[in-house]
Amino acid sequence: MKPLTVKTLRKVLEGKIIYGSDDWDVSDVIYYKRHDHANRNTMLFVSRNDEINWDMINKKGPSLIVTDKTDIAIPNVANTTVMQVMSLVKSYWKFITYYRNLFQIPVVTITGTCGKTTVKDMIRHTLLETKNVHSSLSSKNEPRRSLPYLMGIDDQTEAAVFEHGLGNSGNIKHQCMIYQPTIGIITTIGVHHLDGCGNLEGYIRAKEEIVGGIKEGGTLILNADDENTKKLRLNNFKGKIIYFGTSGKSHFKAARIKFTDGGMSFILRTGNRNYKAFIPGYGEHQVSNALAAIAAVHEMGMDIKAAISRLKTFRNMDRHLEFSKGINGSTIIDDTWTNNPTSVEAALKVLDSIGKNKNVVLILGDINRLGNFEKQYHREIGSMIAKRKIGTLITIGKKAVEIANQARKDGSTATIMSYEHVNEIGSRVDHLLDEKSLVLIKGPMSSRGMIEFAKRLKR
Template sequence: MLMVEATQIADIVGGRLVAKGVVNTIEGVSTDTRTLADVSKAPLFVAIKGPHFDAHELLGKAVECGAKAVLIESDAAIPSDCWGIRVDSSVDALGKLAAWWRQQFSQVPVVGITGSNGKSTTKQMVVGALQSLGAILATDGNFNNLIGLPLTVFRWGAEHRAAVLEMGMSAAGEIQQLTEIANPDVGIITNVTAAHLDLLRTVDQVALAKGELFKTMRTDGTVIVNAEDPWVNKLGNAYPGRKIRYGMQDNCDIRFGHMTSNGLESLDLVFSVFGKNVELQLPVPGFHNVMNAMAATGAAVALGVPVEKALSGISSFTPMKMRMERLQLASGVQVINDCYNANPVSMAAALHTVSAAKRAGRFVAVLGSMRELGPDSSTKHKEVGRDAQVNHVDVLFTFGEHAAELAEGACSAGMSLEHVFQTEDMEMLKKKVLSVVKAGDVVLVKGSRGMKMERLIDHLKSEMGVD
């Protein structure tokens, strides 16, 4: 956990001291008054101003909850006996302080991970692959942005032997900032696809934004290159340091051999690592997870972990919630909860994975709208609808503001209209799905985070019970 003298903070972040406190050593950081008491007995509270809130109004509350220092970006009354540091930008200062703390552990390796799809699952696999090193610091949940990543870094302690940091973004320049904070030894860009197009407009721009990881990394590091993704391949080629390629191409250092699916539970994988064949059983389905596993293997190899130890860790990694999470209902219905997020490529991967698995009953897909797709959103939703038909979905439910386009795409590809139901009303969706699904069916539920598709799953669990 961060430990720093209060008088140092202003120098580290380029701010100025505006109030003097009584506790000299600050331990830990929080941006949320609700978690301050859980951080330490002497934390720093960073007041962040957003479009709908201003934490400067909570300085008194922060001190009541235990803050011994506050970092502010606008004039505010500092409670007595509390250090006050004034900066131009609280978020920028948070990053500078995190970068300083990361450098206190400069001999401890960091793996930085970004990409349009698979970041979190790959992160979990890398944590598994590195577990033989000892304690691993890793991103929790969605703490992967300009606020969350620094808060993750502040948890770093002497016990950690490596760090695995996920990097998310919504705009150009953010991955560069996160890379400067994390200073990774190993970088992974899982893939580049149509995401964040509301701001970045084109996949070319998405590639440039994701590519900031490789571009900003130290040249004595290692990049793990997805040889099946032309954008990542190009970004990897431009990196002047060491490269480890993975995929199906002849020039791959980690090369796919073959896989055997065990339904939706797991798959058996054979691939080669620098010419040596290895076997791995993954506790998750789907070829996209094969790619994630090979990327994780590459990261472990880059840090000197023996391949057999890396594979052992990956085989027992903990999958993330709401990422192809299997749920067996007492009614005999199996639900695949892939609700965490969605874009066209991840939708296609989920549909293909479920379609390829053996099942006793029908394939029912409940697809929510996808966000942040920009001006081509309508077209992208129709394409996903067509993917549903191509992947032999028997019954399709579409939900949200783009429900009509999803349904239109499926019907245009040949799906019977009587097997398609569309709505923007969650309560109606709950009732309709509940009335249609039956024992033996596999129900895939997926949509963008803002659609909160897990509400449907909670309803099915409540009405049908969990086996």
């Protein structure tokens, strides 16, 4: 955080110091009870209903309490300053707006059912050679992390890139109010979090919140190939729109896409020019991720050739279609990072290309957060599998059994097994695996059992 004097903050928040000194600098900001108070020189927004632990706050002083409590009893706390404001909520947003506007830098935010962490990391990796880049960590994108991430921007930051978490409608709108992005990206809109958004239409509307959250004159980057993205309401967006994909309307278009050693090669066509490109990691969805990242960094002024060159050295996160040697010389594809219908379909398309003449083994776990559409989407995956040449299908979980049942119903030729818990499998699949076996394992991020099972297969 860029340090700010208490005197400055008093003016910004239109507050009144009712206890302590204003002659010191604040270098961290939290919302009390929502964020950890880990540092000294912290400003804490304290609501009327919060019970204040004065001793703890004072021990980590100097501390600044900002509150709209009117009947506040302040003990003898030498390292604590108390500022009273008329409305805590209004003061909080005054501070957010003030702090964000201290920095005239490109801020990219990303949403999408799949690919947002990868695109975020691609952008960061591509820019890091020449810029000081601040970003969200891994896929830790919950709305409550937005304020701490904003506080990570300081005078040395030249660009920032964050991904949006979406659990419920309103989450992305809230995060955009904090980040105030200059560039917004939607990677794909598939199916997820229907329990928090009601249905697919509600989910699309929730993703659409990023459109209204981009700063005036900003840029929106969209997937031209994605059917649900075409349902976005863009009439009121006054900024620039850039499309990426394989379709004719794409400003950043991929052609001659091929699976090669270690990743994907393709031709990038943009601005009447063609560029040879390569991205580590398998699947056409990985090419799509690269197009979104290149479009974003080019919008920030980076040369396209330089961006392509940097992306050649990009390293995918662990458990993102991660290839490893496994039991009995088999090949294990660990895709246990996330699990939703869109990511399952993308993984199956990878198998379509690299699984020819292989003994394909699918191990699929439950897909969570589908609300009332849980059975429908699990069954749709079963139908997808039935159309493919799969040697063995193993489902794990009470929900995933619908995948197995539908695959049987649709005439799958696979050997199909279902288990309620991953620990029931043990070594029962080991005899199925040899040098010709290609094993894809997908499960929910929250399933430690699935992650450990994938590790055992890789050993």
